[in-house]
Amino acid sequence: xxxxxxxxxxxxxxxxxxxxxxxxxxxxxxxxxxxxxxxxxxxxxxxxxxxxxxxxxxxxxxxxxxxxxxxxxxxxxxxxxxxxxxxxxxxxxxxxxxxxxxxxxxxxxxxxxxxxxxxxxxxxxxxxxxxxxxxxxxxxxxxxxxxxxxxxxxxxxxxxxxxxxxxxxxxxxxxxxxxxxxxxxxxxxxxxxxxxxxxxxxxxxxxxxxxxxxxxxxxxxxxxxxxxxxxxxxxxxxxxxxxxxxxxxxxxxxxxxxxxxxxxxxxxxxx
Numbered sequence: 028x029x030x031x032x033x034x035x036x037x038x039x040x041x042x043x044x045x046x047x048x049x050x051x052x053x054x055x056x057x058x059x060x061x062x063x064x065x066x067x068x069x070x071x072x073x074x075x076x077x078x079x080x081x082x083x084x085x086x087x088x089x090x091x092x093x094x095x096x097x098x099x100x101x102x103x104x105x106x107x108x109x110x111x112x113x114x115x116x117x118x119x120x121x122x123x124x125x126x127x128x129x130x131x132x133x134x135x136x137x138x139x140x141x142x143x144x145x146x147x148x149x150x151x152x153x154x155x156x157x158x159x160x161x162x163x164x165x166x167x168x169x170x171x172x173x174x175x176x177x178x179x180x181x182x183x184x185x186x187x188x189x190x191x192x193x194x195x196x197x198x199x200x201x202x203x204x205x206x207x208x209x210x211x212x213x214x215x216x217x218x219x220x221x222x223x224x225x226x227x228x229x230x231x232x233x234x235x236x237x238x239x240x241x242x243x244x245x246x247x248x249x250x251x252x253x254x255x256x257x258x259x260x261x262x263x264x265x266x267x268x269x270x271x272x273x274x275x276x277x278x279x280x281x282x283x284x285x286x287x288x289x290x291x292x293x294x295x296x297x298x
Contacts, residue, residue, distance in 0.1 A: 029134050029172070032059040032089070033238065033257040035214025038099065038245035039080040040070035046244050046254050046279050047083065053277065053286045054087045057258060061129060062089045063136060065214045065240065066097025066178030068117070071104075077120035093129040094121045095138050097178040097215065098148045113144040126156070128163070133263040135167050136174045141193055150179030150215070151194040157202050164206035169298065170263040172272055173209045180213045182227045182237035184220055191216050200224050204235035209272065209296045210259070211235065217242045217249040219257070219276055221292045234297040238274055254279035256286065270296040 032054065054062075062084065069076035077100075084092055096117045102108040108115065114125060125140040137160050141150035160175055167173050181196040183189055193199070193213075200211060204224055211224075219241040223234065241255035242248055260273040276290035 029132055029261045030057060030059045031061050031063060031134065031259040031261070032057065033063045033065065033212050033240055033259060034243040035065040035240035036067040036097070036217055036242040036245060036247075037064065037080060037083070038067055038070045038242060038247055039076040039083070040073065041246055042079075042244040043246050043254070045284055049279055049285045050243060050256065051086060053256070054089065059089055059258070060131070061091035061093065061134070061136070062087060063129075063174075063176055063212060064092070064094040065176050065212055066095045066142070067099040067214060068094065068097065068121075069100055070245075072100050072102045072116050074116055074119070077116045081120040091129055091131060093127050093136050093138055093176065095127070095140060095176055095178055096125065096142050098142050098150065101142060101144050109144050126159070133171050134174070134261060135163075135171045136176060137163055138176045141177045141179050149194060150177065152177065152196065152199045154195075157195070157199050160199075160208075161202050161206040164203065164208055167207060169270070172261040172263070173207055174212060175203055175208050175210070176212045178213060179215045180237065180239055181211045182222055182224055183216075184222055184227070188216055188218070200235065200237070204233045204297075207233075207297075208235050209270070210274075211237050212240070212257075213237065214240050217247065217252065219252055219255045221274055221276075221294070234295065236274070236294055252278075253281070270298060272296060
């Protein structure tokens with residue numbers, strides 16, 4: 028079995044130390060093979076915040092790490108940096124690749140940088156990015172769990188969240204579902220949920236799920252949701268078995284000081 032930990036919106040600079048310690052303990056308990064961090068790593072894209080985030084990721088001791096920048100990882104008040112070097116702090120901490128990929132064993136994870144400095148907090152996926160992901164998915168074998176990661180949500184469940192939806196997201200999920208993606212992971216709105224794309228996006232023909240994470244570590248919780256993360260468990264199909272995976276939402280319990288499993292989802296995937 029492959030175990031993935033999906034976290035988002037850590038917002039270093041606003042992190043809660045007891046929650047940080049609890050997430051470190053969850054990693055020790057669950058032994059994930061990879062950590063996927065889907066943006067808004069920092070609160071204000073400051074060097075000290077990126078350094079703290081890097082130290083935290085290193086402290087987890089997990090072999091594979093995939094990170095994406097979020098809109099908070101681009102300078103807001105430093106206009107010159109936003110215009111001429113928007114990703115300088117991110118790259119110093121997490122490397123130069125803004126559209127990273129992670130492939131090992133029976134898992135393929137494709138990151139898509141949906142931040143745009145000129146859009147402030149809004150995200151966008153371009154036709155070229157959509158096509159790059161489609162081509163990569165077409166080459167993936169059936170035995171792999173195929174995951175795409177964005178920062179802003181590709182699908183939303185509530186009308187009031189539509190304004191935060193990824194520009195180009197509807198076209199993207201239709202194309203990615205058709206090309207074989209199983210999950211699209213995201214964050215941004217601090218609202219955790221799992222939704223079937225076919226129920227939300229017109230003309231989406233193949234089963235795919237949007238998996239959103241809440242804020243992993245920050246005091247900036249919203250919508251009545253506590254700090255939360257997702258654990259994804261995958262056993263590749265053998266001998267023509269159905270493709271299925273398990274997504275678990277783990278919420279921080281303030282009274283117990285730990286993350287606890289609250290919402291398990293057994294998902295039937297497309298072929």
